[in-house]
Amino acid sequence: MNDKQNQAGDHDVDEITMVRALLVAPPPPDPRVTASARQRLLHHAAPPRPSRRRRLALGLTATAAAAGAAAALAIALPSGSHSGPASANGGLITTEERPLGTAAGHSAHAFLLSAATQLAEAPVSTGRYWCTQAVSAQLDAIGPGGMELTPQGGGKAQPASPVSDYRYSILDRQVSDACRLPDLSNTAIVGGYYQELGAQPATAADVAAWRKEGSPAWLGWYAKGAVIPDHASARQATSKRGGPAGPPLPPDPTPAQLRAYLLDNPVDAGIPKDALNGQLFSQAVDLLQDPVSPAVRAADFQLIASIPGVQMQQDVKDPLGRTGIALWLGNDLIEGMITRTIIDPATGLVLAYDFLTPQPGWVYAPGTVQEYTAFTSTWTNTLP
Amino acid sequence: MSDRVSTPESDAAVIEESLRRPDLFAAIFDRHFDEIHRYLARRVGGTVADDLAADVFLTAFTRRQRYDAARDCARPWLYGIATNLISSHRRQEARYFRALSQAEAPPEWESEEERLADRISAAATRPLLAAALAKLSPGDRDVLLLVALADFGYPEVAEALGIPQGTVASRLSRVRRQLRAALGGSNPAGRNHAEQGHPEQDHPGQDHPGQDREQAHE
Numbered sequence: 001m002n003d004k005q006n007q008a009g010d011h012d013v014d015e016i017t018m019v020r021a022l023l024v025a026p027p028p029p030d031p032r033v034t035a036s037a038r039q040r041l042l043h044h045a046a047p048p049r050p051s052r053r054r055r056l057a058l059g060l061t062a063t064a065a066a067a068g069a070a071a072a073l074a075i076a077l078p079s080g081s082h083s084g085p086a087s088a089n090g091g092l093i094t095t096e097e098r099p100l101g102t103a104a105g106h107s108a109h110a111f112l113l114s115a116a117t118q119l120a121e122a123p124v125s126t127g128r129y130w131c132t133q134a135v136s137a138q139l140d141a142i143g144p145g146g147m148e149l150t151p152q153g154g155g156k157a158q159p160a161s162p163v164s165d166y167r168y169s170i171l172d173r174q175v176s177d178a179c180r181l182p183d184l185s186n187t188a189i190v191g192g193y194y195q196e197l198g199a200q201p202a203t204a205a206d207v208a209a210w211r212k213e214g215s216p217a218w219l220g221w222y223a224k225g226a227v228i229p230d231h232a233s234a235r236q237a238t239s240k241r242g243g244p245a246g247p248p249l250p251p252d253p254t255p256a257q258l259r260a261y262l263l264d265n266p267v268d269a270g271i272p273k274d275a276l277n278g279q280l281f282s283q284a285v286d287l288l289q290d291p292v293s294p295a296v297r298a299a300d301f302q303l304i305a306s307i308p309g310v311q312m313q314q315d316v317k318d319p320l321g322r323t324g325i326a327l328w329l330g331n332d333l334i335e336g337m338i339t340r341t342i343i344d345p346a347t348g349l350v351l352a353y354d355f356l357t358p359q360p361g362w363v364y365a366p367g368t369v370q371e372y373t374a375f376t377s378t379w380t381n382t383l384p
Numbered sequence: 385m386s387d388r389v390s391t392p393e394s395d396a397a398v399i400e401e402s403l404r405r406p407d408l409f410a411a412i413f414d415r416h417f418d419e420i421h422r423y424l425a426r427r428v429g430g431t432v433a434d435d436l437a438a439d440v441f442l443t444a445f446t447r448r449q450r451y452d453a454a455r456d457c458a459r460p461w462l463y464g465i466a467t468n469l470i471s472s473h474r475r476q477e478a479r480y481f482r483a484l485s486q487a488e489a490p491p492e493w494e495s496e497e498e499r500l501a502d503r504i505s506a507a508a509t510r511p512l513l514a515a516a517l518a519k520l521s522p523g524d525r526d527v528l529l530l531v532a533l534a535d536f537g538y539p540e541v542a543e544a545l546g547i548p549q550g551t552v553a554s555r556l557s558r559v560r561r562q563l564r565a566a567l568g569g570s571n572p573a574g575r576n577h578a579e580q581g582h583p584e585q586d587h588p589g590q591d592h593p594g595q596d597r598e599q600a601h602e
């Protein structure tokens with residue numbers, strides 16, 4: 001069609017150039033106009049409150065201060081009592097205190113290697129889509145007037161709120177699903193959704209405390225004072241184009257090959273040398289979320305067992321009640337919380353991440369699960 | 385902690401990430417606000433543009449789930465939103481064009497293309513051109529002004545307006561002939577030539593041309 005040659009700029013002084021000259025470019029907007037428009041946007045952009053997702057890169061440079069504090073963890077699932085002192089019975093769990101890599105013959109080290117051996121024999125399964133459903137929740141401490149307290153370690157430069165301001169807790173929940181193709185080099189999300197489930201007082205006692213305060217709406221500290229919605233939002237379909245594919249993963253790697261591969265393909269460039277173990281650990285754990293073969297999972301288990309500073313607990317219940325092993329780096333504090341990865345040793349799949357209060361002095365007792373994301377990963381032939 | 389967001393990521397990556405971290409959407413604002421404001425100011429004048437430009441980014445923010453992640457650059461998307469918002473301000477646009485048609489020189493500011501503007505003014509085409517712009521159908525004018533003011537080619541215009549590239553081409557061709565005719569050009573008779581065999585596929589969201597003409601004349 002002859003119109004093709006009429007693209008802008010082909011002629012000297014044609015109609016389009018004349019239109020440009022007629023509608024002359026104005027001066028840039030007054031800085032106050034820009035500032036006011038930006039403020040309007042940010043006011044809208046603040047809710048829904050962002051979930052504090054696992055951001056390992058942030059945790060890599062965190063202090064090792066809490067390494068010792070991890071010694072006695074107590075789990076209180078958010079549906080249970082969370083604000084009292086940790087229960088001495090049932091809630092207490094045993095912590096592996098010694099780093100795996102420096103404790104040859106250690107039971108946890110042996111456990112991982114043994115699990116790796118069994119995984120290597122597991123049958124390979126596949127399907128059209130690898131879908132991971134994620135259910136996440138955060139326990140938020142609320143103070144007077146419904147305002148969320150500034151959490152411990154939450155704001156880099158911001159001090160935590162005084163514990164005496166604490167009134168009650170709300171539990172804010174989300175669900176999402178994301179499907180990708182079996183091809184590991186294709187990181188695109190081809191189908192899925194995201195849904196805010198809304199926030200509610202966490203327990204019956206929290207409901208009572210909330211009513212006593214006059215049932216205020218909840219205002220998120222994280223979201224600069226925006227209201228945290230109490231009801232579910234509509235499901236939003238999500239998709240994501242694949243990023244640039246890195247070199248392919250070796251098909252049947254040894255732990256050393258896997259280590260070299262992960263270090264050569266860092267998720268986050270510019271990680272300081274002293275944080276390389278943290279980088280390696282987070283990449284090794286994240287790899288278990290991908291649709292990789294049992295052989296790769298087995299090598300990955302062996303690799304994790306070799307990383308100094310990795311700690312492990314057995315027989316841990318994840319937020320959905322499934323039993324697995326919990327792994328974390330002793331010094332891996334993310335936004336002021338200990339971040340554990342709960343793994344099913346039989347399948348090599350990540351069951352959940354959870355975030356625990358590391359030390360006394362905050363609203364929640366040490367070991368309280370303040371936040372979690374639980375995963376259910378499966379092969380399917382249909383998109384959600 | 386600065387609330388200025390800066391990141392080397394593509395617009396698509398930022399928008400994707402902003403689904404979880406809504407405040408990151410400020411980076412899209414920082415990258416494109418001035419340009420979108422300029423486009424709006426050239427179509428409806430600076431005062432209306434101040435409000436509309438802010439609305440563009442609020443609208444974009446609320447629709448960001450539907451952003452096509454395959455589009456690295458958000459410019460066509462933002463221009464499309466801006467263009468749609470103008471459709472609810474046709475009167476202001478018409479009034480602005482009318483003001484231009486009566487003004488001897490740009491009403492309130494210095495021009496980057498002053499020399500050419502002077503030449504057009506001297507040639508007395510300014511009033512004719514402004515009046516002709518006001519008479520164009522909204523769909524045609526949107527195509528013309530995205531090409532002229534955003535420097536878009538057919539693919540970007542098609543993306544911004546959600547119409548096929550062929551429609552962009554046929555609209556632009558018709559607009560050129562109409563403007564040429566209005567300015568006393570040589571080819572007024574060719575008005576319906578290109579449409580034969582290439583019927584216009586109007587986007588469902590577009591206004592009807594007749595309706596706009598009435599508004600533009602009031």
